[in-house]
Amino acid sequence: MILLKVFGFPGSESCSMTKTYTDQSDNLQSQTRHCYHGGAFFEAIGSDLQDLSRHHHVINADVLDAWFPPAPGVLEALKGELPWLARTSPPTHCEGMIKAIAEARQLPAENIVPGSGSSDLIFRALGSWLTSHSQVLMLDPCYGEYGHVCEEVIGCQVHRLPLDSHNDFKIQTELLAQELRKPWDLVILIHPNNPTGQHLDRSKMAALLSEIPKTTRCWIDEAYIEYTGTDQSLESLAANSSNIFVCKSFSKVYALSGMRAAYLTGPTEEMARLRRLTPPWVVSLPAQLSAIKALEDPAYYQSCYQETHILREELAQDLVQHFPGSQLCTGVANWVLWTPPVDPAEIDPWVLRCRERNLFIRSFHDPHSPLSSKTLRISVKDRATQQKIIKILMETQPLTDR
Numbered sequence: 450m451i452l453l454k455v456f457g458f459p460g461s462e463s464c465s466m467t468k469t470y471t472d473q474s475d476n477l478q479s480q481t482r483h484c485y486h487g488g489a490f491f492e493a494i495g496s497d498l499q500d501l502s503r504h505h506h507v508i509n510a511d512v513l514d515a516w517f518p519p520a521p522g523v524l525e526a527l528k529g530e531l532p533w534l535a536r537t538s539p540p541t542h543c544e545g546m547i548k549a550i551a552e553a554r555q556l557p558a559e560n561i562v563p564g565s566g567s568s569d570l571i572f573r574a575l576g577s578w579l580t581s582h583s584q585v586l587m588l589d590p591c592y593g594e595y596g597h598v599c600e601e602v603i604g605c606q607v608h609r610l611p612l613d614s615h616n617d618f619k620i621q622t623e624l625l626a627q628e629l630r631k632p633w634d635l636v637i638l639i640h641p642n643n644p645t646g647q648h649l650d651r652s653k654m655a656a657l658l659s660e661i662p663k664t665t666r667c668w669i670d671e672a673y674i675e676y677t678g679t680d681q682s683l684e685s686l687a688a689n690s691s692n693i694f695v696c697k698s699f700s701k702v703y704a705l706s707g708m709r710a711a712y713l714t715g716p717t718e719e720m721a722r723l724r725r726l727t728p729p730w731v732v733s734l735p736a737q738l739s740a741i742k743a744l745e746d747p748a749y750y751q752s753c754y755q756e757t758h759i760l761r762e763e764l765a766q767d768l769v770q771h772f773p774g775s776q777l778c779t780g781v782a783n784w785v786l787w788t789p790p791v792d793p794a795e796i797d798p799w800v801l802r803c804r805e806r807n808l809f810i811r812s813f814h815d816p817h818s819p820l821s822s823k824t825l826r827i828s829v830k831d832r833a834t835q836q837k838i839i840k841i842l843m844e845t846q847p848l849t850d851r
Contacts, residue, residue, distance in 0.1 A: 539734035618645035646780015
């Protein structure tokens, strides 16, 4: 992952340079003390949101938001009725959004629970299922919110199955199958995995899920599944199961991260229980409308996913070309994991120099993770922006490596 921060803008004095270099470095290291999600670029824009024009000068490669805009129909619908959308209460239980999801995914509506982003569903579901005595299995590395909720919020006993960096963090199916046969309270799988970007074919995933005891719940996060193809989701399997749950977000693959819309698919009885825990108006009216309109234009998004794959490979090739000796794990989604050929001690200063040039990339600082502290994550951007990323990286790289 890569953290890139912005400290100044053309025509202005360095507006974020109130912290010392040491303070900035300490901030990077503090990622191990809580669940860190990137988004450092808002230090450059201003979290008070008073001057949004600053985002034009920022490259927010430390988050995995889509590089492309929402579908034209989404933007037209929002612009056409924005004053009304802003002041009006949404359908109480997301009835229209659920209907649109059910039709698009060919799922029964009773097997769908809406959420204000996947984090809402994670906190709501896991918080109602687990206790401090629960035994949870997850891959390592995987999306940090799961470890945070299970360990820090609930206090579960978390067991991690390490992925091997020398094998590009690919899932070893035989080892995972052995673990899945054990009587866990919850198994968490990211499909494709984040931050590694690795993906198992749907048929292999289904075979692995057949190893899970009926008493074990299995949570599958498919935030990026659309990048792998429309036939790869396990939603229908979850809806017809007794213990499998699939969490889907509109944030990343539909370019709606700012809207906060998601849903969970799973067994009918379990969905009914979670529905009772769902507050009214959980998804805003603009978000409900955006989700509905996004589902109406699959062709637009498919073209965006195809272009994303091209851009990801171009970014990877540029990194290898300009930084010989680089190690890359490209995966299948909208980012690359990059281990540059520099001394580990050079990484944090390099990231901070990039921030001074308005480039934010994601770094990792968990000493217990299989991810190296030298590893950076860079999200895919449009072609011109990726060229800027390479230029800034080259101009700020450690002097000993220039």
